[in-house]
Amino acid sequence: xxxVTQMEGPVTLSEEAFLTINCTYTATGxxxxxWYVQYPGEGLxxxxxxxxADDKGSNKGFEATYRKETTSFxxxxxxxxxxxxxxxxCALRTMTTDSWxxxxxxxxxxxxxxx
Amino acid sequence: SxxxxxxxxxxxxxxGSPLSLECTVEGTSNPNLYWYxxxxxxxxQLLFYSIGIDQISSEVPQNLSASRPQDxxxxxxxxxxxxxxxxFYLCAWSLGQxxxxxxxxxxxxxxxxx
Numbered sequence: 001x002x003x004v005t006q007m008e009g010p011v012t013l014s015e016e017a018f019l020t021i022n023c024t025y026t027a028t029g030x031x032x033x034x035w036y037v038q039y040p041g042e043g044l045x046x047x048x049x050x051x052x053a054d055d056k057g058s059n060k061g062f063e064a065t066y067r068k069e070t071t072s073f074x075x076x077x078x079x080x081x082x083x084x085x086x087x088x089x090c091a092l093r094t095m096t097t098d099s100w101x102x103x104x105x106x107x108x109x110x111x112x113x114x115x
Numbered sequence: 116s117x118x119x120x121x122x123x124x125x126x127x128x129x130x131g132s133p134l135s136l137e138c139t140v141e142g143t144s145n146p147n148l149y150w151y152x153x154x155x156x157x158x159x160q161l162l163f164y165s166i167g168i169d170q171i172s173s174e175v176p177q178n179l180s181a182s183r184p185q186d187x188x189x190x191x192x193x194x195x196x197x198x199x200x201x202x203f204y205l206c207a208w209s210l211g212q213x214x215x216x217x218x219x220x221x222x223x224x225x226x227x228x229x
Contacts, residue, residue, distance in 0.1 A: 031214060043205055043221050051215035093215075093218070095214050105158050106158065
């Protein structure tokens with residue numbers, strides 16, 4: 001079956017540090033890949049996505065590249081801010097008989113940015 | 116533009132009481148609708164999925180049920196809540212089942228069963 005594996009948190013960083021959150025996946029078919037962000041007490045917001053191999057998604061200074069050869073979609077940001085403190089979810093979506101296009105999420109990675 | 120609303124935002128319910136969470140989507144038609152649950156300290160679990168009125172699939176057998184009485188309305192219910200039903204419930208929508216189509220989430224409803 002499909003699965004998403006993310007690095008465990010919490011990840012604690014100082015402001016302006018470089019952030020990487022690793023995400024790898026297992027999927028049948030050709031998935032699309034997503035990063036969602038959840039700020040404290042809120043719902044999930046789409047951060048970025050990529051729909052095919054070698055695509056790069058980017059938004060708000062965050063980037064992730066769809067690497068089919070390594071089945072990875074690592075999230076990066078060059079200089080984090082306190083406002084980036086949140087839980088980040090990697091997810092995939094693929095169309096197979098038993099998945100019917102649902103989102104498969106990783107466990108989430110909490111990021112804490114300190115001033 | 117499309118928007119999604121769910122309510123109530125927070126509720127505290129005693130064990131054995133009924134539950135009704137409501138979700139509506141505006142600005143689109145015939146969306147796919149979803150209910151997810153996020154238990155404390157855990158990831159997201161898909162509960163129900165709907166591709167149309169009265170077309171609902173249950174992902175996990177449990178104490179909950181879902182209904183879709185109108186095209187853009189999705190309701191999560193329970194006749195008798197359990198302590199284990201506590202969590203953060205998220206309604207979501209998407210257009211079609213294309214894998215590249217984004218699934219958009221509501222603000223969530225916090226349920227505490229006491």
